Amino acid sequence: MRVSTRGEYGVRAMFDLALNFGEGPIALKTIAERQVISEHYLEQLMAALRKADLVKSRRGAQGGYELADTPENISIGEIIRVLEGPITPLDCLDEEKTTGPYCGQPERCVLRNLWRELQDSMTQVLDSTTLEDLRQNAYRLEVAE
Amino acid sequence: MRVSTRGEYGVRAMFDLALNFGEGPIALKTIAERQVISEHYLEQLMAALRKADLVKSRRGAQGGYELADTPENISIGEIIRVLEGPITPLDCLDEEKTTGPYCGQPERCVLRNLWRELQDSMTQVLDSTTLEDLRQNAYRLEVAE
DNA sequence: TTCAATTCCTACCTATTTAGTCGGAAATGA
DNA sequence: TCATTTCCGACTAAATAGGTAGGAATTGAA
Helix, strand or coil, X not given: CCCCHHHHHHHHHHHHHHHCCCCCCECXXXXXXXXXXXXXXHHHHHHHHHHCCCXXXXXXXXXXXXXXXXXXXXXXXXXXXXXXCCCCCXXXXXXXXXXXXXXXXXXXXXXXHHHHHHHHHHHHHHHHCEHHHHHHHHHHHHHHC | CCCCHHHHHHHHHHHHHHHCCCCCCECHHHHHHHHCCCHHHHHHHHHHHHHCCCEEXXXXXXXXXXXXXXXXXXXXXXXXXXXHCCCCCXXXXXXXXXXXXXXXXXXXXXXXXXXXXXXXXXXXHHHHCEHHHHHHHHHHHHHHC
């Protein structure tokens, strides 16, 4: 039931980009240093995020990464899915046809419903939270202190 | 974000015991066959559940396993914790002292709050569902069909 | 009293996933 | 032209997942 470092680092990096949104591209090295993440490892994660169009990059001097959209249009769920695959407690939940015929095994369905409920509660949190939400919370914490 | 087979099989086995609660000990072999789980592997899981006092066992002929308490007193969360460890998306959520001093890093807190919310939504589902709930749902599905 | 059934225990094993590292090619602004 | 920076493919060590193997101890019943 854990998020791997891919997901955790990825969210941290994207959050870092959200805090610096609108200031042009940020170098990988800068993010890696601020977030204390191995540069080479983070590079792999950014590659995945770029291919998924969540960030855009510029090569060469003064290059770097920036969000491909505004922070309120990027949810944590999207980031996690890109880096960790589908958000589901059991693989079978993804392929199942809810419209399929009755399986004749009420026990199986009962357990499926349980895992489905768990999945729903997880996606509810992750899909409803955006980078903008996090950014605002960070701001609130800063002024409160 | 997955439940491993330990958790999945464990819940299946406990659910099986719940459906047969009150009928004396059920042999591991029987459960393994009904649930299509490797007998030796399930044995390991039952050992953990026994040490955690979620099931009790009887050795020898006519022996087997049965729930250590009534189905309504055993939650899915308990089963998962025994077999998979703490329910938490990030290990750090467990050790953290919420009462500790302000960490001076509002960003970190923001992300922690996110993971905490995710954790809460997961434990809410798993701790509020008992084996008795599942048993009743199975019964409903059976008569509905 | 024997025996088949059954749990209990320790150790071992293999494949996959995780969390990286390494080295260099390609692009780009100054 | 050159320092900076992304891009790319391959490699690797450690941990975790998902089991197997073999036998000792216990118990109800014939």
